Amino acid sequence: MHKEILQSLKFPEASFTPDRMEGRLSAEGDSQVDIHGQFKLHGSEHEMTIQAQVRMKGDEVTVSTQFVVPYVRWGMKNPSTFILRVSDHVEVEVRAIGRVRQDVARLFR
Numbered sequence: 001m002h003k004e005i006l007q008s009l010k011f012p013e014a015s016f017t018p019d020r021m022e023g024r025l026s027a028e029g030d031s032q033v034d035i036h037g038q039f040k041l042h043g044s045e046h047e048m049t050i051q052a053q054v055r056m057k058g059d060e061v062t063v064s065t066q067f068v069v070p071y072v073r074w075g076m077k078n079p080s081t082f083i084l085r086v087s088d089h090v091e092v093e094v095r096a097i098g099r100v101r102q103d104v105a106r107l108f109r
Helices: 002-006 102-108
Strands: 015-022 029-041 044-057 060-069 090-099
Touching: 029 060
Parallel strands: none
Antiparallel strands: 015 029, 029 044, 044 060, 060 090
């Protein structure tokens, strides 16, 4: 899988680089926002928008999201064989917890 499909030595990382956010982010409590950006996978960038749930509590922020990566449509091989059948996409779930810096927190006041 790593050698022939993912080619991990040649493409060691996948990343999402946001360029804008749509929706209102509450200073406290729950918000839902759309985050637009570029998803880099297997050496190519793909435009996508991810819906995210954000919870602010004091200086702690929790972000949760789910999205689909259509890896076959994006040019990667489907590793299915006559014995093993896999989907042509991957469902990704992300949960991140962090802290808001004090200089950024002032923007919400």
